[in-house]
Amino acid sequence: QPVLTQPPSASASLGASVTLTCTLSSGYSNYKVDWYQQRPGKGPRFVMRVGTGGIVGSKGDGIPDRFSVLGSGLNRYLTIKNIQEEDESDYHCGTDYGSGSNFFWVFGGGTKLTVL
Amino acid sequence: QLQLQESGPGLVKPSETLSLTCTVSGDSISSSNHYWGWIRQPPGKGLEWIGSIYYSGSTYYNPSLKSRVTMSVDTSKSQFSLKMSAVTAADTAVYYCAESRPGDGYFGFWGQGRLVGVSS
Secondary structure, eight states, X not given: OOOEEXXXXXXXXXXXXXXXEEEEOTTOTTOOEEEEEEOTTSOOEXXXXXETTEEXXXXXXXXXXTEEEEEETXXXXXXEOSOXXXXXXXXXXXXXXXXXXXXXXXXXXXXXXXXX | OOXXXXXXXXXXXXXXXXXXXXXXXXXXXTOXXXXXXXXXXXXXXXXXXXXXXXXXXXXXXXXXXXXXXXXXXXXXXTEEEEEEOSOOGGGOEEEEEEEEXXXXXXXEEEOOOEEEEEOO
């Protein structure tokens, strides 16, 4: 099964940009990854899905244009431009795998983004 | 707009069974357009998928939890449920119910979460 690895923390100044990384384990370079935002004390919300060709499908409801994604090799990136205070959140990546009668979901450990 | 709401005891004793229910509104729980899932988050940690169920009753469980987990759907009440047996302190977490669509994969709608502690 794929393993997703995320750095535990990241920080960026108000108005700056930041790129968060989710790394798939070896052998899973063709997998798509989903990004979720979790504000303090709240449940996660879907941001968008990313493959090696970039965004897959549509962004989640209410996700601003400042959020974008890229995919390269085993890495899936979430970039936030012009960071706002409300972007301070935990960001999780996840993916589904398997097919037919057997499929599963896995998540990375999450990255805590601090806005300075 | 789909809405999900978790309910159930906030405290369970070690070795007993944790039981949670998720009430769905905004669409039929019997629709073939949805998988219904449970995801948990221990305090200060990341997300862990527990399992998902389809309207047909087909279930998909995390292999690491499969021996202790049972999920079911009650279409008459528009609810789906989670039972986890033989709980320990390691099962203390916020439990979320969530929805995903066949073919999409991602969890598009989430409940607000239910904190469940395991303690005597």
